[in-house]
Amino acid sequence: MxxxxxxxxxxxxxxxxxxxxxxxxxxxxxxxxxxxxxxxxxxxxxxxxxxxxxxxxxxxxxxxxxxxxxxxxxxxxxxxxxxxxxxxxxxxxxxxxxxxxxxxxxxxxxxxxxxxxxxxxxxxxxxxxxxxxxxxxxxxxxxxxxxxxxxxxxxxxxxxxxxxxxxxxxxxxxxxxxxxxxxxxxxxxxxxxxxxxxxxxxxxxxxxxxxxxxxxxxTGIRQISVYFHGKTNHAGTTPKPERKNALRAASETIVRFSDWVDQTDNLVANPGKILVHPNAANVVPGEAQIDWDMRSPDSALLDQAYAKLAEYAENAAASMSMQATHQLFHDVPxxxxxxxxxxxxxxxxxxxxxxxxxxxxxxxxxxxxxxxxxxxxxxxxxxxxxxxxxxxxxxxxxxxxxxxxxxxxxxxxxxxxxxxx
Ligand SMILES: [Zn+2]
The missing domain is CATH 3.40.630.10 (Zn peptidases)
Incomplete structure (x- = not known):
């Protein structure tokens, strides 16, 4: 020394x-x-x-x-x-x-x-x-x-x-x-x-x-796109029970998963980007994408968080009769x-x-x-x-x-x- x-x-x-x-x-x-x-x-x-x-x-x-x-x-x-x-x-x-x-x-x-x-x-x-x-x-x-x-x-x-x-x-x-x-x-x-x-x-x-x-x-870093596949339709005439608003399912996922992250030590997750199609006030959006950045020094925790994110997205989508999919696009151990x-x-x-x-x-x-x-x-x-x-x-x-x-x-x-x- x-x-x-x-x-x-x-x-x-x-x-x-x-x-x-x-x-x-x-x-x-x-x-x-x-x-x-x-x-x-x-x-x-x-x-x-x-x-x-x-x-x-x-x-x-x-x-x-x-x-x-x-x-x-x-x-x-x-x-x-x-x-x-x-x-x-x-x-x-x-x-x-x-x-x-x-x-x-x-x-x-x-x-x-x-x-x-x-x-x-x-x-x-x-x-x-x-x-x-x-x-x-x-x-x-x-x-x-x-x-x-x-x-x-x-x-x-x-x-x-x-x-x-x-x-x-x-x-x-x-x-x-x-x-x-x-x-x-x-x-x-x-x-x-x-x-x-x-x-x-x-x-x-x-x-x-x-x-x-x-x-x-x-920290390890995983960046994940989550996609919500709803149905594009008229903002006024579509009956409420039939609306498949992809932005709404995306929003619910942001809130619910962020709450879970807040309860979890040694992990951060950021919804940093959202894309909505067709992105007009008078149209029920049929497609939405959220890009997440999640970080932890613990790879098992990153696995768990990714699974939770997918689960929250699929649940939010299912509650509105639509599908959610996801893709990992950046992965640093x-x-x-x-x-x-x-x-x-x-x-x-x-x-x-x-x-x-x-x-x-x-x-x-x-x-x-x-x-x-x-x-x-x-x-x-x-x-x-x-x-x-x-x-x-x-x-x-x-x-x-x-x-x-x-x-x-x-x-x-x-x-x-x-x-x-
Ligand atoms: Zn530097």
Whole structure:
């Protein structure tokens, strides 16, 4: 176990954060536009690699556009490296901290580890993943999924943005080729594990006045379309007992299933999208679709919730003499993080005199993808008012420093450990 060996250069940390915060900033002050496969994301990756080169790291990229920077620290370069980092893309009108903080902190922690002069048992790798957020093509976590060998190539080949640009042509502007993505997995054997610092993106740490969080698991996510098949007819003349209003059955399902979710711990479910046909006030709608997003770190609970949703939908539909059907269209398994590293994180927080609590991540992260194939862990720092994916996203300088110190010490402990992880 390390014991406060690292001196984080706080001026470097702040200055580096401010440099990244200039890239892709909306000129009208509406946050950031570093969407995947845009010039802004590419510029952020070039910036990251040049910063790493300045620190004496050797950089490389893969076929997914992920950027890496290696420092052996006296270790045998053939030994798999510990990667630390996050992503550089943002959602539309996103904040400066989501992803960016983890990459900047990795640079500052990497600088401190290099300057410590300690001989490492395994190499250190700084990592910046591409297309983590996914709103442009619906292909979130693309960079880490490529590395983990978890890509759905059919989905990727058919992906288009709202202006009908294909993912393949967008990737070409970043000198990447969609059909080469499966090659990315070949470098996974060079990774011993992955450690990511991220903002919490929720209010729990701030409300409990806790400075850091050790993430125990990244939530599983299932997205499900539920369809109600009623009968389209005149809104005035159809006798009441004969009305098969699909919107009404959908509404009843939303209310009843949401009530069940409210009674269930360790599970959230959101009805986020509704489509009604023909969507006119004077027509009994014959078709309705609700898209749900349900999340839990417990896959058995997700199974149970999906079955309950189907049951409530079928019951609501049957009570109005219609059918309900459903389809799972997005399925991310829950990812328990690596418990020895959760313990190391907590130990380092105690040594740094930082309060720490264990918590689940209810948002998806690259660590939740990589954690299914290599040991992975995550550290959270508080988000002001729990706001994220918005220009108001903010974590104060103390959170930047706390998070970077804890990232650095935890990484160093792992880097110095001989033998099995
Ligand atoms: Zn993120």
């Amino acid at each position: 390390s014991s406060l060996r690292l001196g984080i250069d706080q001026a470097y940390l702040k200055d580096t954060f401010d440099q990244l915060a200039e890239i892709g900033r909306d000129p009208d002050g509406r946050g950031y536009q570093r969407l995947a496969w845009t010039e802004a994301e590419r510029e952020a990756h070039r910036w990251f690699r040049s910063k790493a080169v300045q620190l004496g790291f050797s950089t490389w990229t893969d076929h997914a556009g992920n950027s890496f920077a290696d420092f052996t620290g006296g270790a045998d370069p053939s030994i798999p490296a510990l990667a630390i980092g996050s992503h550089l893309d943002t959602v539309p009108y996103g904040g400066a901290f989501d992803g960016g903080l983890g990459v900047v902190a990795a640079l500052a922690a990497g600088k401190a580890i290099r300057e410590s002069g300690l001989t490492l048992a395994r190499p250190l790798r700084l990592a910046a993943f591409t297309d983590e957020e996914g709103p442009r093509f619906g292909t979130g976590l693309l960079g880490s999924k490529a590395l983990a060998g978890a890509l759905d190539m059919d989905l990727i080949r058919n992906a288009r943005d709202s202006t009908n640009i294909s993912l393949n042509s967008a990737m070409a502007t970043s000198a990447c080729d969609l059909e080469s993505l499966p090659l990315v997995q070949q470098s996974l054997k060079r990774f011993a594990g992955y450690l990511e610092l991220h903002i919490e993106q929720g209010p729990r740490l701030e409300r409990s006045n806790t400075r850091t969080g050790a993430v125990t698991a990244v 829950p990812c328990p993080l690596f418990s020895p590293w959760i313990q190391i994180t907590e130990q380092c927080a105690h040594e740094l005199d930082l309060s720490i609590t264990r918590l689940v991540s209810w948002a998806g992260h690259d660590a939740g993808v990589l954690g299914l194939v290599i040991p992975s862990a995550m550290i959270f720092v508080p988000s002001r008012d729990g706001i994220s994916h918005a220009p108001e996203e903010f974590s104060d300088d103390a959170a930047l420093v706390d998070g970077t110190q804890l990232l650095g010490e935890t990484a160093l402990s792992i880097l110095l450990k001989e033998g099995p992880l």
